[in-house]
Amino acid sequence: MATLKHIASKNSDYTAIEAYLVYQHDAFTGKQLLDEQSKPKLRDSYLLDTLECGDFSFATACLLANRKYGKNTQHGDIKSHQYIISFDPRDAADNGLTMEKAQALGLKFCEENFPGHPAIVCTHPDGHNHSGNIHVHIVIGSIRTREVERKPYMQKPRDWREGMKHSSTAQTMRYLRVEVMELCEGAGLYQIDLINGSKERVSEAEYWARRRGQMKLDRENAALTAAGQPPKQKKFETVKDTLRKQISDVLNNATSFEDFSDKLMQQYGITVKESRGQLSYLPSGRTKFIRAKHLGDKFEKELVLATLQENAERKRAVQPKPNRIGKLVDIQAKLKQGKGIGYERWAKKHNLKAMAQTLILLEEKGLTDEAALNQRIAELETKYHDSLAVVKDLEGRMKANKELRYHVAAYTSTKGIVQQFNTAKRPAAFEEQHRAELTAYRAAAAYFKANNITKLPSPKKLEAEYAQLASEKAKFYEQYKEAKEELLKLKTVKQNVASFFREEEQTQQER
Structure with missing residues (x-):
């Protein structure tokens, strides 16, 4: 790097x-x-x-x-x-x-x-x-x-x-x-992409401002410690550090640019504006806007809008959680750990509710017999692992398909550039001007050679294959999810039944 x-x-x-x-x-x-x-x-x-x-x-x-x-x-x-x-x-x-x-x-x-x-x-x-x-x-x-x-x-x-x-x-x-x-x-050394920037961009001036501020803060904290007073702050933050943290906090929860702008102003008093396709931020107490490019890539317009769209889609996709079976609490063990009478009352109510849920589920599934319950758990475990294995296999094939489509598209779109390069009068100048295209072409050719691909597959055929794999994955993933949900419930039910009879046995022995 x-x-x-x-x-x-x-x-x-x-x-x-x-x-x-x-x-x-x-x-x-x-x-x-x-x-x-x-x-x-x-x-x-x-x-x-x-x-x-x-x-x-x-x-x-x-x-x-x-x-x-x-x-x-x-x-x-x-x-x-x-x-x-x-x-x-x-x-x-x-x-x-x-x-x-x-x-x-x-x-x-x-x-x-x-x-x-x-x-x-x-x-x-x-x-x-x-x-x-x-x-x-x-x-x-x-x-x-x-x-x-x-x-x-x-x-x-x-x-x-x-x-x-x-x-x-x-x-x-x-x-x-x-x-x-x-x-x-x-x-053979570590490296990063020095061309496309970083999520957080720190200038030379800000770096030294951090160093000087941290040194001053350390001296002040040492004096407070010597006087027997706890330090209020241990890590120094520049104005840009604070601004990055506040923008990120709002950006993680906002779902539209209007929502993003309103929350910045309401929560932190930060004004955001767009000018010539670029975003700038004005923190409270300042008179000059700070451009997004001086804060980092994640604060610029393109990535901000992409993040807001992801947040909106994720919020729409969130489904209410299914009702879960509560686990029985070992009340005596908790009391020995120092829990009070208030906790005991809550735990007794919780256990009654959890045991009622357990009995209802066993009746609905027809699994009141222990052998039938164990058999059903074994069947679900098999279905769970088999479905998961198929999903993983399909994901791997989808990834390979996507990578192949990428290289086919890159190879096809840059083939003309390579032909021009082969006949260029100044190859070095031409390569510098079209370095990105030539690099993509060579990477695609190397990929085809490594995978013994001598004839390029049809892009439409690859897209159809990817759609078929995605459809199969969705079906098996649904089976996996259903098996997992029922399996967790039945294992909890089995544990609750065992805990209930164990507690009854201990109570009888004490009597």
């Missing part, structure tokens, strides 16, 4: 970048930590290499490039770019990721994606929050010192010509995220 983060720096002191990577710094103030002799403290562990710097240090190589091309002379100029690849903490134990392997991956990533730029590649074994995630810092000077081969994602001459400055555009970041995902896949 590697993540990619970009930081642009306007600091003209390039040695400060090297110092940050090599020496220990305070996570909040950014100041260097000093030892007893007032000297900077080296980090406990790190690996560092430079690229495209010749015989010079990174700082000197960047300053020479600035002077040669007459750039980065203004205070507001971006002097360097830093890209941080953070790997999943589980990669070390599960996938054998070491600092050396991470450093090698970082060097490869830098060589392939930032050629011509003076660069530092430095690997650290842990992050700010001590989660154990190995991560790689890739810092590049903003000026390219030699012309490089044009890559498919490069659109303007500044992206490959000598003396031009690196620009981290949205398209560049998208390309680099794909590269990180492919890097992890090739190395």
Whole structure:
């Protein structure tokens, strides 16, 4: 689960970048930590290499490039770019990721994606929050010192010509995220979809606001504890954290957008509005709306409407629960545990009602004989397990059918793109432009090969087969549900009868 983060720096002191990577710094103030002799403290562990710097240090190589091309002379100029690849903490134990392997991956990533730029590649074994995630810092000077081969994602001459400055555009970041995902896949590491966002999106500023707020809260709680007072709050929450929690609370219960909007206002004083197809939220006490995209994907219009529709369908599908047979309570055991006379009165009434339900059911089913009751339970258990096995088998076949239909549709819809790719004059540029379609086609072809499918089945035939399987599943699921419901009732009845006669026997012995 590697993540990619970009930081642009306007600091003209390039040695400060090297110092940050090599020496220990305070996570909040950014100041260097000093030892007893007032000297900077080296980090406990790190690996560092430079690229495209010749015989010079990174700082000197960047300053020479600035002077040669007459750039980065203004205070507001971006002097360097830093890209941080953070790997999943589980990669070390599960996938054998070491600092050396991470450093090698970082060097490869830098060589392939930032050629011509003076660069530092430095690997650290842990992050700010001590989660154990190995991560790689890739810092590049903003000026390219030699012309490089044009890559498919490069659109303007500044992206490959000598003396031009690196620009981290949205398209560049998208390309680099794909590269990180492919890097992890090739190395056998955990990965996530870096293209389609996350359910909750936390910015760099919010992350540090959380850290600072939690530290302050911990100090206040320590003072309260020392004074003998219990802390009121242990976990710090930002305004966005609270807003996410409140919106989620309402979203889980609302069934329409009007209902969602009304409940947000009534319960939490939050105003929600839609503008240009995007949702924004205004918490009580603020004057500026917070866009849904700054909170996370689950709060954006498309997913909010989908959740509301699911809630409405689920509410319509809810059926009243069938009458259940109550279990007899062991009153004497409960009294020995310390239950009072009030509980005893309630338990006696409960047992009378449960035993009455038990006798009525036995009369209705004609199972007043113990042998007949046991035989019926055995029959229901067989029916229950057989129906469940058939349902599971049908579900597996439906899943395989659905997967096959998906790959057939993907293969059919992208076949023309593949034919164009095979005759393209610039295959690399064409593949970058149609990467999603080509990936879907290749995945479908690999699926057909793995399953020995040489002739594509008809989509209509697959749809008809899926409908037939769904119909059979519904029939057997109904049998399974009926058997389960009756089985639970009869087992409860059997237990109640046994408990009743056991209690009668104990009462007679006591007499």
